[in-house]
Structures are given as C-alpha cells and as structure tokens.
Amino acid sequence: MDYVEIEKKWNQKWEKDNLYKFDTNNLDKKFYLLEMFSYPSALSLHLGHWWNFGISDSFGRFKRMKGYNVFQPMGFDSFGLPAENYAIKTGIHPVESTHKNIAAMEAQLRNIGGTFNWENELSTCEPEYYHWTQWLFLKLFEKGLAYQKEAPVNWCPSCNTVIANEQVNEGICERCGSEVIKKNMKQWFFKITDYAEKLLNGLDKLDWPEKTKLLQKNWIGKSVGAEVDFMTEKGQKLTVFTSRVDTLYGVTWLVIAPEHKLVDELVTDECKESVKQYILESAKKDDILRTSTITEKTGVFTGSYAINPLNNKKVPIFVADYVLASYATGIVMGVAAHDTRDYDFAKKYNIDIVRVINAKDGSEPELPFTEYGVLTNSDEFDGMTSEDAKKAIIEKLEKLGAGRGKVNYKIRDWSVARQRYWGCPIPVIHCPHCGTVGVPEQDLPVRLPHITDWKPEGEGPLGKVSEYMNVKCPKCGQDARRDADTLDTFVCSSFYQLRYPDCHNDKEIFSKEYINKMLPVDAYVGGVEHATSHLLYSRFITKFLNDMGYLDIDEPFQRLIHQGMILGSDGKKMSKRNGGKTADEYISEFGSDALRLHMMFSLKYIDGGPWNDDGIKHMKAFMERIERIVTKVVAQEDVNSDKYESEEKELDYVLNYTIKEMTAGFEDFSFNTAVARLMELVNAIYKYDSLDNKNTVFEKKVAKDILRLIAPATPHFAEEMWEVIGEEYSIHNQSYPVSDESKLVKNTVEIVVQVNSKIVSRLDIDTSWDNVKIIEEAKKEEKVSALIEGKTVVKEIVVPNRLVNLIVK
RNA sequence: GCAGGUGUGGCGAAAUGGCAGACGCAAGGGACUCAAAAUCCCUCGAGGGCAACUUCAUGUGGGUUCGACUCCCACCACCUGCACCA
Numbered sequence: 001m002d003y004v005e006i007e008k009k010w011n012q013k014w015e016k017d018n019l020y021k022f023d024t025n026n027l028d029k030k031f032y033l034l035e036m037f038s039y040p041s042a043l044s045l046h047l048g049h050w051w052n053f054g055i056s057d058s059f060g061r062f063k064r065m066k067g068y069n070v071f072q073p074m075g076f077d078s079f080g081l082p083a084e085n086y087a088i089k090t091g092i093h094p095v096e097s098t099h100k101n102i103a104a105m106e107a108q109l110r111n112i113g114g115t116f117n118w119e120n121e122l123s124t125c126e127p128e129y130y131h132w133t134q135w136l137f138l139k140l141f142e143k144g145l146a147y148q149k150e151a152p153v154n155w156c157p158s159c160n161t162v163i164a165n166e167q168v169n170e171g172i173c174e175r176c177g178s179e180v181i182k183k184n185m186k187q188w189f190f191k192i193t194d195y196a197e198k199l200l201n202g203l204d205k206l207d208w209p210e211k212t213k214l215l216q217k218n219w220i221g222k223s224v225g226a227e228v229d230f231m232t233e234k235g236q237k238l239t240v241f242t243s244r245v246d247t248l249y250g251v252t253w254l255v256i257a258p259e260h261k262l263v264d265e266l267v268t269d270e271c272k273e274s275v276k277q278y279i280l281e282s283a284k285k286d287d288i289l290r291t292s293t294i295t296e297k298t299g300v301f302t303g304s305y306a307i308n309p310l311n312n313k314k315v316p317i318f319v320a321d322y323v324l325a326s327y328a329t330g331i332v333m334g335v336a337a338h339d340t341r342d343y344d345f346a347k348k349y350n351i352d353i354v355r356v357i358n359a360k361d362g363s364e365p366e367l368p369f370t371e372y373g374v375l376t377n378s379d380e381f382d383g384m385t386s387e388d389a390k391k392a393i394i395e396k397l398e399k400l401g402a403g404r405g406k407v408n409y410k411i412r413d414w415s416v417a418r419q420r421y422w423g424c425p426i427p428v429i430h431c432p433h434c435g436t437v438g439v440p441e442q443d444l445p446v447r448l449p450h451i452t453d454w455k456p457e458g459e460g461p462l463g464k465v466s467e468y469m470n471v472k473c474p475k476c477g478q479d480a481r482r483d484a485d486t487l488d489t490f491v492c493s494s495f496y497q498l499r500y501p502d503c504h505n506d507k508e509i510f511s512k513e514y515i516n517k518m519l520p521v522d523a524y525v526g527g528v529e530h531a532t533s534h535l536l537y538s539r540f541i542t543k544f545l546n547d548m549g550y551l552d553i554d555e556p557f558q559r560l561i562h563q564g565m566i567l568g569s570d571g572k573k574m575s576k577r578n579g580g581k582t583a584d585e586y587i588s589e590f591g592s593d594a595l596r597l598h599m600m601f602s603l604k605y606i607d608g609g610p611w612n613d614d615g616i617k618h619m620k621a622f623m624e625r626i627e628r629i630v631t632k633v634v635a636q637e638d639v640n641s642d643k644y645e646s647e648e649k650e651l652d653y654v655l656n657y658t659i660k661e662m663t664a665g666f667e668d669f670s671f672n673t674a675v676a677r678l679m680e681l682v683n684a685i686y687k688y689d690s691l692d693n694k695n696t697v698f699e700k701k702v703a704k705d706i707l708r709l710i711a712p713a714t715p716h717f718a719e720e721m722w723e724v725i726g727e728e729y730s731i732h733n734q735s736y737p738v739s740d741e742s743k744l745v746k747n748t749v750e751i752v753v754q755v756n757s758k759i760v761s762r763l764d765i766d767t768s769w770d771n772v773k774i775i776e777e778a779k780k781e782e783k784v785s786a787l788i789e790g791k792t793v794v795k796e797i798v799v800p801n802r803l804v805n806l807i808v809k
Numbered sequence: 810g811c812a813g814g815u816g817u818g819g820c821g822a823a824a825u826g827g828c829a830g831a832c833g834c835a836a837g838g839g840a841c842u843c844a845a846a847a848u849c850c851c852u853c854g855a856g857g858g859c860a861a862c863u864u865c866a867u868g869u870g871g872g873u874u875c876g877a878c879u880c881c882c883a884c885c886a887c888c889u890g891c892a893c894c895a
Contacts, residue, residue, distance in 0.1 A: 214890090218811095321893095322895095323893080323895075326894095332895045408894075408895090528890090601821090601822095602821055602834085604821090610821095612820080618834070624848095628848090675833090676832035677831095678832095752828050754875085757875055759828060762828085794875090797875060802827055802828085803827055805875055806875090807875050
C-alpha cells in the first residue's frame with residue numbers, strides 16, 4: 001500500500017465531503033476538545049506539532065466514534081513576542097512573516113488529516129479578533145480592574161528595550177548577554193488579585209492534574225494571619241503582617257523594607273548617613289541576589305523605636321532588604337526564637353532572643369523552634385496552644401484597636417502592557433483634560449497601523465506614529481493621544497476558547513446562549529509550562545465575564561491533560577535536526593499514520609521523552625501485518641459459522657479484552673498500552689488463522705473490529721482498508737467497538753499455588769469452584785502435598801482467579 | 810531552602826498489594842530464498858547447573874503484610890516549579 005498516496009487521497013475526500021463538520025444543532029452530546037493553539041513562528045511543522053496536534057486529533061477521533069459531536073477548532077496565537085522575534089530574526093515585517101507562517105502551517109495542519117473545524121479558525125492578530133480583545137480590556141477598565149501604576153520593568157541597556165521576564169535569565173539579557181536593570185515605568189495592570197480567592201476555590205472541582213492545581217495554589221500563595229499596629233514614639237503607625245501572631249510576645253525588633261514610604265520619617269539624624277548608604281547598596285543588588293536565601297541577611301538601625309501593643313515593650317526598628325515592599329505591608333516583626341531567618345539576624349546584630357513557645361509537651365526545645373506549640377512568657381496567653389492563642393490574640397488586638405485578622409496573597413497584579421509593536425493596541429486615549437478615557441465601543445477595533453519602523457526600542461514603537469497617536473478626546477473633543485503600548489499576548493489567549501465556537505460573531509464577543517451550551521472545554525491538551533500564566537489568566541477572565549453576566553460558566557477548562565515534552569534524541573529541547581529527520585521526511589518515507597502510531601506507542605504521552613525513530617519502520621510493518629491478515633480473512637468463504645469452541649472463545653476473549661483496554665487507554669491518554677493491546681489482538685488472530693478448522697464468519701468480524709479499533713490512530717490506513725474489504729464509506733462514521741463483558745468471563749483459569757508465599761505449582765481451576773474446593777484441589781498437587789505433609793496449615797489465602805497461598809508451620 | 814515528581818533489562822516501557830519485565834525495539838538462532846530484503850517461527854534480566862531446577866534482582870536502608878515496583882519512614886540521585894512571602 002502506498003501510504004503517501006492514500007493519505008493524500010483521503011485527506012482530499014474528507015475535506016471535500018466535510019466529513020468532520022461540527023453539527024451546531026446537536027449539542028446534547030457535544031465534546032469540545034482543544035489543543036493549545038500555536039505561535040506561527042515557524043515555516044514548517046516539526047515533530048512537536050505532530051506530537052501535540054496529531055495525537056490529540058486521534059483522541060478526538062476516538063471520541064467521535066464513541067458517539068460524541070466533537071468540536072475541535074484550530075487557530076493561531078499570532079500576536080506577541082514569539083511571532084515578533086521570528087520577524088526580527090528573519091528581518092521580515094511581522095505582518096508579512098506572520099501571514100506567511102500561518103499559511104504554511106495551516107496547509108500542513110490540514111495534511112495531518114485532522115478532524116479540525118477549520119470553519120471556526122481564528123487568528124489573534126486579525127482585527128475581527130482583537131476587536132474583542134480590546135472590548136474585554138474596556139470592560140475591565142470600566143470596572144477598575146485595568147489600571148495604570150508606576151512599576152519596575154526589566155530594561156536591557158544594551159538592546160535599549162524593555163524585555164519580558166521570560167527573556168531574563170539570572171539577571172542577564174538572553175539576547176545580548178548584558179546585565180538587565182530594573183526601571184520604573186508607568187504600566188497597565190489587570191487586577192487579578194481581586195480574584196485570588198475565587199481562583200483558589202475554583203480549583204477543587206476541576207479535573208486537572210494535581211500537580212498543576214498545586215502550582216496555581218502556590219502561585220496564588222494564600223497566607224492567613226494578622227496585622228498588628230505598632231506605634232512609634234513619634235506617633236507613626238507601623239502595621240506588620242504575620243502568620244504567627246501567637247509569637248507576638250517574642251518580638252524584639254521590627255524591619256521595614258528599604259523602599260518603604262515611611263523610611264525617611266523613621267530615620268533619626270544620627271542614623272541618616274548609614275541608612276542612606278544601606279539603601280544605595282541594596283538598590284544596586286539585582287533581584288536574584290536580593291531574594292536569594294543563601295545571601296546573608298543585612299540591615300541597619302533607623303534610630304527609632306516602636307511599641308508592641310500587647311506588652312508595651314519598646315523595640316528597635318531596622319531597615320533590611322530581605323523585606324519586600326511589595327508584599328503585605330512591607331514591614332515585619334522580628335521574633336528570633338521562632339524563625340530561622342530572624343534567629344540569624346538577631347545573632348548577627350546582637351538583638352534579644354525571647355522564647356515564647358514551648359513544645360506541646362511543655363519541654364523547651366532548642367532555638368530557633370519554628371513549630372507550633374504552647375505559649376510561655378505571654379501573660380494571660382501562657383499555656384494556650386499556638387492555634388488557640390492566634391484566635392485569642394487577634395480578638396484582643398481587635399478590642400484594643402491595634403490589629404485584626406488578615407489574609408494575604410503572593411499573587412501580584414498582571415502586567416499587561418508591552419513596549420512593542422506586534423500586539424493588540426490598547427484602546428484608551430490620554431486626554432490632558434479628561435484623563436485616561438476608553439475608546440467608545442462603536443469605534444472598535446483600534447487598528448494596528450502598518451509601520452516600517454517597528455523594532456523595539458524601549459518605548460512603544462507606535463509612539464512615533466503621529467497619525468496613529470494624535471486623536472480627539474472622545475469626551476471633550478480636544479487634542480489627545482493614544483496609548484503607545486500594546487497588550488501582552490496572554491491577554492489575547494485568555495479568552496480564545498470562548499471565542500472559537502462563535503468566532504464569526506461581529507456583534508458581540510460571543511452569543512451567551514450558544515457559548516453556555518458549548519463551554520466548558522471538555523478536554524484541554526497542552527504543556528504544563530502554562531500552569532501559572534495562560535491557565536491562570538484564562539480562569540480569571542472567565543470568572544470576570546461570569547461576574548459581568550456574559551457567561552454562566554465560571555471555569556473554562558473542565559479537564560486538563562498535559563502532554564509531556566518531546567525532546568531531541570540527545571535528550572535536549574527539540575530543535576530542527578536533533579530529532580534525526582524532519583517530520584516531512586518521516587511522512588514521505590513511512591506516512592503520517594506510521595508516525596502517529598509510533599509516537600503513540602513508543603512514549604508515554606503524559607511523560608514525553610527523547611525522540612527515537614527506531615521503531616517507526618516497524619509501525620509501518622505492523623500496519624502491513626494488519627493489511628495482510630485482514631485482506632486474507634475477508635476473502636475467505638464463509639464456513640463453520642456456528643462453531644464456537646475453545647479456540648473461538650479464546651480469540652473472542654482477546655478481542656473483548658482489547659476493546660475494553662483500548663477504550664480505557666484512549667480515555668486517559670495511555671496510548672502506548674492501548675496500541676500494545678491491539679498488537680496482542682493481531683497476534684491472536686494470526687494464531688487463530690493458522691488453525692485448520694476455523695469459523696471464518698467470526699474471524700471476519702474480528703478483522704473488521706481491528707480496523708475500527710485502529711481507525712483513530714491511523715485514520716487514512718483504516719479508511720483505505722475499510723474500502724478494500726468492501727465496507728461502506730466512512731469508517732470514521734462507524735462506532736467504536738464495545739466490549740461484551742460476558743465474553744470476558746472464563747470457565748477455567750490457571751492460578752498459582754504458593755506455600756509460605758513461594759510459588760510451588762500451578763493449577764487449572766474451574767471458575768465456578770468455591771474457595772474450599774480450590775484449597776482442596778491445591779492441596780492435592782504433588783509438590784504441595786509434599787511440602788505440607790506433617791505440618792499444620794495455619795492460614796489459607798485465596799485471591800480469586802489469581803492464587804492460593806497456604807501458610808504452614 | 811521549600812513544594813511536587815521520577816528512579817524497573819542493552820533501549821522505549823507494562824504491572825486494581827498477588828506469577829516483575831506485558832507489548833515493542835535491539836541482539837542471537839532457525840525456516841523460506843541462488844542470494845538479499847521482506848515475512849514466518851524460536852531464544853532473550855543477571856548468576857549457577859547437562860538438566861529438571863535454583864539463587865539474586867524494580868535507586869539505597871529499614872518497616873507494615875501470608876505476600877511490596879505498588880503502602881509507611883529515612884536517605885541518595887535526577888527533573889520541574891517557587892524562591893527571604895513575614
């Protein structure tokens with residue numbers, strides 16, 4: 001069989017017949033399958049694309065044969081850094097390179113022979129799409145969830161540009177190797193922090209890998225504790241946040257972050273010089289150095305003192321850069337006895353260490369003791385457990401008006417502005433009179449102008465385009481300017497799964513009624529690297545749209561599957577050639593079905609691993625092995641159609657076991673074992689075929705089932721064979737075989753007989769026997785009886801259909 | 810440092826607490842062939858034995874159990890994420 005030829009033939013026929021068209025009127029059994037869309041940053045598909053799109057297509061085909069109306073759209077994440085970097089690398093304008101890449105990739109994706117719903121194709125760089133990216137921005141802006149503030153960005157002095165966090169490796173610009181500095185710039189943010197609690201709670205009901213839920217949970221970083229107000233002698237209020245308010249009596253100093261607003265007020269004249277020096281020094285340190293746990297903690301006394309509201313003790317206030325201004329209140333209390341970091345700091349600066357927690361049994365453990373225990377040296381709270389004391393102390397602080405229970409989150413607001421050309425324009429206008437004004441909805445989309453001077457230079461390249469920048473204020477009509485920045489590509493991809501089903505809607509972002517039926521995505525396939533970015537942002541935006549009443553669902557992806565990464569044969573990240581041949585070369589030599597099948601069989605899909613092409617020619621051979629037996633079997637005359645003896649029963653067992661296991665394997669993306677079962681079935685039919693006296697009618701049925709079983713994995717081959725044996729087009733409209741449980745019940749089975757847990761013998765038993773009978777028969781076995789002779793059987797263990805274990809003394 | 814994950818033949822990998830290594834690759838042998846390829850059949854964790862057999866083996870060390878790749882504890886190695894989060 002010429003695999004390359006038949007693949008071409010069937011791809012064309014399927015497309016012409018619109019075989020996989022999604023039926024929008026039949027949504028009761030819809031299945032929304034989505035593979036994370038790709039950046040158009042290459043001209044040709046590599047093995048990684050096949051690994052992602054080819055195999056999830058096979059999953060979709062399986063679901064389709066299981067009777068689902070599968071919606072599997074395809075599109076491109078075409079705005080943003082990857083596409084722009086490709087343009088920089090090749091020197092081609094992003095508009096041109098993006099369109100060229102999309103056209104090339106689309107043509108090849110069509111050649112995968114996938115069941116993709118191209119009628120719903122979208123591309124985030126098209127105005128029809130980014131119209132709604134802008135609309136979304138305006139909705140967030142209206143609600144105060146999109147806002148501007150001064151914030152530090154990564155600045156590469158050599159490239160003269162702002163760069164993304166992903167482009168900074170250990171403080172070094174990944175492109176030119178020079179040191180990246182922090183620079184304060186006015187930036188747009190989305191207030192994802194408002195959704196911290198909802199994002200945390202929503203995780204419970206999702207069918208996601210636990211690992212990924214945990215990543216998000218840690219990223220959100222909920223911390224339950226208390227705020228405590230310390231007053232200085234001059235009457236300034238210093239609020240600290242602590243998760244260990246039970247150690248409040250052990251506070252012997254406070255620390256304030258160097259960037260904190262109150263630092264200047266706290267510093268006394270005597271300490272001014274040393275504090276100034278310290279702040280200068282710490283500003284020089286980069287983030288890595290400053291936030292490294294290995295770096296020794298340093299600090300300097302401000303000259304001021306604060307009063308502990310509980311015991312009125314006077315404690316010194318330090319400035320130290322291990323405290324971050326951006327988290328919680330930017331001021332922390334120092335409790336040397338019960339925190340390792342504080343302990344080191346107190347030793348270094350000779351500060352008092354006061355034990356306030358003992359072990360639960362009352363003993364005094366070595367310091368620092370960081371576990372929960374029982375309070376001591378804490379007035380009326382002595383003897384309470386840490387857990388109880390937390391509650392009691394918060395209560396007292398609230399009474400005193402000096403503190404309160406408080407929850408903090410590590411998650412920060414999402415920085416969405418990019419000083420780049422290739423992104424969605426920010427739909428706001430800065431007016432000297434009216435301030436920042438959203439572009440009126442009827443003026444959307446704000447189109448990205450086609451400019452020649454688009455390379456990044458630190459400020460949005462759009463700022464130099466006066467015909468774009470200069471506009472009239474929509475409110476007052478006077479001269480105003482647009483925003484020169486563009487949006488982070490993750491904004492574009494945060495709602496694409498909502499837009500896909502209704503992507504041609506030019507009146508609204510989507511029809512609420514339709515989208516409520518289509519969402520959530522039933523299975524979302526993509527890499528784990530997006531755990532704390534795209535997957536978090538999409539959940540945030542979905543929850544926001546839900547709050548605004550545009551949607552009824554509040555989670556976009558019900559089930560999430562991470563495929564492992566396919567690596568080069570050297571175990572390193574896949575590049576063009578370290579996989580041996582290119583995808584196209586494999587396909588022209590073995591066909592895409594063999595490539596798919598090899599990928600499914602040779603690696604665990606959720607683990608991935610180094611690419612190895614050793615087995616691919618054998619996948620082709622395996623298909624040929626199927627072709628030979630099926631062709632032969634189907635051509636036989638019908639004889640012995642009533643024969644159903646042990647041979648038929650055995651083959652029927654393997655058939656139904658294979659169906660059961662393959663179905664389960666496909667459901668949970670264990671394609672390697674699913675294919676292994678199919679190989680066993682093929683071996684079994686070969687064995688059966690070698691018999692003299694066969695039931696050829698039954699054999700034909702098995703042969704046809706083999707084709708239906710393999711159809712999702714090798715769609716072209718299965719279709720061709722289906723035609724060869726004279727069955728009606730198309731095999732992909734057939735239903736997947738269903739296993740008959742009654743065929744899995746065996747009359748006899750071989751079990752293992754153990755004496756003292758060692759295998760002694762094997763025994764054929766009748767499955768109708770009860771345990772007494774099984775033990776009785778086991779004891780009759782020659783080797784068994786020799787071993788138990790003259791001894792006492794103290795225990796008899798029977799594991800149904802598996803083993804008997806006799807424990808003797 | 811903290812959290813999570815992984816560790817099984819020469820290789821990719823299988824094993825609801827119950828015959829470790831399914832299925833396949835590589836390797837070896839045989840059949841077919843003038844020959845090769847393809848195909849078909851057999852062997853294939855390691856050590857010992859002519860053999861029936863037997864001992865040792867799932868990163869290391871303990872434990873629970875009649876029985877542990879699987880559960881528990883400690884440790885080692887590698888991978889990933891977070892990284893002074895108060």
